[in-house]
Amino acid sequence: MAKLECTLNENFDSLLHRIENAILNGSVSASLEESSDFAKGEARCSVRVFERYSWMGNNRVSLNLTLFQAEKGKVNLSAITSGGSQAMFFKINTWGEEAFLNKLREIL
Numbered sequence: 001m002a003k004l005e006c007t008l009n010e011n012f013d014s015l016l017h018r019i020e021n022a023i024l025n026g027s028v029s030a031s032l033e034e035s036s037d038f039a040k041g042e043a044r045c046s047v048r049v050f051e052r053y054s055w056m057g058n059n060r061v062s063l064n065l066t067l068f069q070a071e072k073g074k075v076n077l078s079a080i081t082s083g084g085s086q087a088m089f090f091k092i093n094t095w096g097e098e099a100f101l102n103k104l105r106e107i108l
Helices: 012-025 095-107
Strands: 002-008 031-040 043-054 059-069 075-082
Touching: 002 095, 012 031, 012 043, 012 059, 012 075, 012 095, 043 095, 059 095, 075 095
Parallel strands: none
Antiparallel strands: 002 075, 031 043, 043 059, 059 075
C-alpha cells in the first residue's frame, strides 16, 4: 500500500472534479468503481474508489480517495492505493500502487 495525506486550500468541488477528470482521462483502463458523498452543516466528505490496470505490475490496482472539509477553506485529502502485490503471504511488486499515487501527486 501507498498513502498520501495533505491539506489543501482549494475549492472542494473544483478539486474533486479536477481529480476525477484527471484520473479517468489519465489511463485507458481507469474507472470510477464507486463513490459516496456526505454533508452535515458546512462539513463535507467525498469518497471515490478508482481502479486501473497496472502494466508494470501486470495486475489491477485501486486508489481510494477521501476529501473532507469541516468548514469553508481547507480540504483534507487522504489517498490510499492497494492491490498491487502478486504474492500470497507478503507484498512484492507494488510498483503499480506507487505509480497510481504518483498520478494523483501530479494532479495536485
